[in-house]
Amino acid sequence: MKVLRDVGIIFQRHLLLMLRSPLWVFLGIAQPVVYMALFAPLLKPALSSLDGGSMTTAYRIYVPGMLVALALGGGLYVGFGLLAEIGSGVIERARVTPVSRVALLLGRALRDVVTLAVQAAIIIVLSLPLGLFVHIQDLLLAYALLALISLTASAVSYGIAIKVSNPGVLGQVINNLAQPILLLSGTLLPLALAPLWLRRVADWNPYSWAVAGMRALFAGHTADAAVWQSIVIMGAMAVITLAWSARVFSRAVH
Template sequence: MRNLWLIFCREFSHRLRQPVWLVIGLAQPVLYMFFFGPLVKKFIEHTPGFPDGDIWTIFAPALMVQMVIIGSTFVGLNLLAEYRAGVFGRFQVTPMSPVSLLLGKVASVTTGVLIQSGLIVVVCCLAFGLRPSPAGLCLCLAIVGLLSVSLATCSYSLALRVKSEESLPVALNALILPLFLLSGTLLPITPELAPPWLWGLSRLNPVSYVMDASRASFRGDFSSAELLPGVIAVAGMTALSLVWGVTTFSKENS
């Protein structure tokens, strides 16, 4: 735990020394909020089949998941930079556990994403009068945090497998874009709105269940049938990614 804490402090201090990336990471969701949100609001008013709740209980969790996808999937590029510079090799010759190294890095990424997600909620509350359920907001942040853990772990693991700054972004884009589009983040994918083939494909995407659970928890609907499958999906993704990550980091350290 001490080594994990040291790695977390090292990684997070790097983020704090470059606050411009916090602003850049928030820019895209904020632009969606002001330039895309009003259109979705008008669309919801004239289209049946949308999830329960008003526009911001639907759209704010989507922006949080979008923040996770933006902020957690390309962190492997930073690991490759450390790998080329010899920093990763220096960690390998210390008594530090590979698990501590992985979890410290992932915890730093997840903390940054949760701070940005919280700021998104604050902007929605101040600018659009959003009033989320406190318990639902906490559960939504927990779901978003676990999703960040799974995606960041996969990004780090894939980086150590590929070890190529040219190939990694291509591989990540090829994997993330279908997951993002089929998750219903920009517009909810429901049986009433989507053609049968698109609805079927979305059900094969675990992130779509996480997105549904995020919306249900955010509006405080703890009896929703969408909540349990989403929690199971994000827990399964997190467990599988951590197993892959620990195995990859341990193998690299041996």
């Protein structure tokens, strides 16, 4: 119970800090909105073999992929904030308090999930006039899946940040990690359009399963096997990455 109470305290603190400076939440969706306005229309001819290549189909395919990219991109770069707090002595001061070391990590990760939820809501609302429609039960499942993706990405970023303890090195590591993950997850274009060898490689990328599950939910196919497969895979990834990151964090902040 103490750990849960400590997580709540840390989460509340970082949430209040976010509310005091909400501008960066909106800045985080600037690039996805630009992509939605300028890239998504190009999908209509590219997806002509799928459902006639209508714009509704294009946004139904592109928006869920973009949300996964937002969860991954936003989560993988949160480690810079942790390094800034370590450098400014915030973490050092927290060491003398009875707050759980694991809570210091989980509270931050939950704040990242809330940030993603707000950004995803804005993007979905902006997509409604473009013909996108999602049933509420599918949307709730999509949010649960996005939360798991965000948790895994944030945990990995925090763990790597503590390991490298250098913003310059962290930037290089995250960039080299994020690019192949995003390209092999089919966030921009469906992997069904890729050659066979690339699809086989992408099968080993857990986030490609997440994108497939998100697109099935946005298409209204709740019973599709891709939905439960993506939730199970992302759930397992969240447990593994959070356990690893919490262990690294606890050893570094002892």
